[in-house]
Each structure stands twice: as structure tokens, then as C-alpha cells.
Amino acid sequence: MSNLLTxxxxxxxxxxxxxxxxxxxxxDISEWYxxxxxxxNKELTLSYNDLLRLPQVEESRRMVCVCNWSxxxxxxxxxxxxxxxxxxxxxxxxxxxKQTSIGTKEKGVYQTTISxxxxxxRRSILVHTVDGEPLxxxxxxxxxxxxFGLYGYKNVKGLSTLEVTDQYELGEWEQRAGYDxxxxxxxxxxxxxxxxxxxxxxxAGEVTEF
Numbered sequence: 241m242s243n244l245l246t247x248x249x250x251x252x253x254x255x256x257x258x259x260x261x262x263x264x265x266x267x268d269i270s271e272w273y274x275x276x277x278x279x280x281n282k283e284l285t286l287s288y289n290d291l292l293r294l295p296q297v298e299e300s301r302r303m304v305c306v307c308n309w310s311x312x313x314x315x316x317x318x319x320x321x322x323x324x325x326x327x328x329x330x331x332x333x334x335x336x337x338k339q340t341s342i343g344t345k346e347k348g349v350y351q352t353t354i355s356x357x358x359x360x361x362r363r364s365i366l367v368h369t370v371d372g373e374p375l376x377x378x379x380x381x382x383x384x385x386x387x388f389g390l391y392g393y394k395n396v397k398g399l400s401t402l403e404v405t406d407q408y409e410l411g412e413w414e415q416r417a418g419y420d421x422x423x424x425x426x427x428x429x430x431x432x433x434x435x436x437x438x439x440x441x442x443x444a445g446e447v448t449e450f
Contacts, residue, residue, distance in 0.1 A: 281328025352411030394423030
């Protein structure tokens with residue numbers, strides 16, 4: 241499989257300037273790990289290979305950028321619910337998930353917080369592969385959490401930590417640009433990259449109509 245399976249992928253706007261305005265230039269995957277902590281019964285430290293050994297899902301789903309474009313691709317990874325179960329987390333309405341990126345010395349880390357129960361209900365995925373290939377740096381190598389009901393700025397690239405918390409905090413883009421705290425995809429017109437046309441989305445949340 242290759243990323244050429246996504247129609248018009250070469251027409252997709254670059255996401256680099258929305259990734260901390262500069263992603264890490266390289267990541268040593270042998271030293272990277274995902275930390276899961278906070279309001280958990282068991283803290284976890286998962287290497288890249290640990291994640292690959294967990295039950296995998298591969299789904300064709302549409303991501304939406306707050307800057308009014310969208311693309312459907314085939315994403316592969318581990319359900320967020322799987323690692324939350326491993327950490328012994330009881331999913332409650334007043335629990336949230338604070339994501340933190342690997343970051344860089346120059347730009348620091350990127351953080352944002354989402355509703356945990358909503359993310360689980362929408363089958364959020366810890367994505368490591370897109371269209372059969374490891375995530376490129378621009379898309380969030382080595383791991384990105386995708387809640388497909390939320391705009392991209394709520395899905396942290398280059399993920400390093402998931403903290404279960406009872407605090408719903410403003411993230412970087414909510415503070416910098418006044419973006420909505422919930423990040424929920426809104427009904428409006430978007431440029432659909434893979435279909436090469438503008439399309440009006442009728443309902444809030446994940447786009448599944450096309």
C-alpha cells in the first residue's frame with residue numbers, strides 16, 4: 241500500500257506551519273515512548289514496538305482542518321480505548337485527556353485537552369501509519385492521536401504523553417487564535433481535497449457522509 245491510494249494527496253495544503261511552527265528534524269524511535277499517566281490505576285510506558293504488538297485497527301476516515309479543508313485517508317493504529325483499559329481508567333464524563341507533544345528546544349511542546357468520554361465514544365485512534373506507510377513527520381511521526389470528530393488542532397502530532405485529568409484546559413491554538421475549546425467539527429462548507437470540490441457538512445462531529 242502507498243499514500244498514492246489517496247486521490248489528490250499532492251493537492252493537500254501543508255500542515256507543517258501548524259505543527260509547533262517547526263517539528264523535530266529527527267526522532268530516534270528506539271528512544272521514543274508514549275507515557276500514560278495522571279488519573280490512572282496503572283501508569284504505562286509504551287515503546288513504538290509495544291504499540292505495534294497491541295491489537296490494531298485500520299480505518300478509512302476523514303480528518304478536517306480548522307482552516308476549512310478535509311481529506312479522507314486510511315489510518316492504522318491502536319484504539320485509545322485499548323490503552324485506557326490497560327491503564328485501568330474508568331471512563332467518566334468529567335475526565336479529560338491532556339496531550340503533550342515531543343516538542344523541540346526552540347519551540348517547546350504543544351499541548352491540548354479533549355473530553356475523554358467523547359474521544360472513546362468516537363473510536364479515537366493512536367495512529368502510527370497512514371495509507372500503509374509510517375506517519376511522515378508532517379503528519380505527526382511517530383504517533384498522533386486522532387479524534388475524528390475534532391479539528392486537527394485538537395489532535396497532537398509527535399505525541400509523547402497522555403495525561404488523564406479532571407481539568408479541561410485551554411490549548412495553544414485556543415489561546416493564540418481563539419479557536420473553540422471543544423474543537424468539535426462544525427457544519428459548514430469545506431474544501432474536500434480527495435474529491436476536489438467544496439462540500440457542505442450538515443452535522444457537527446465526524447464527517448461520514450462522503
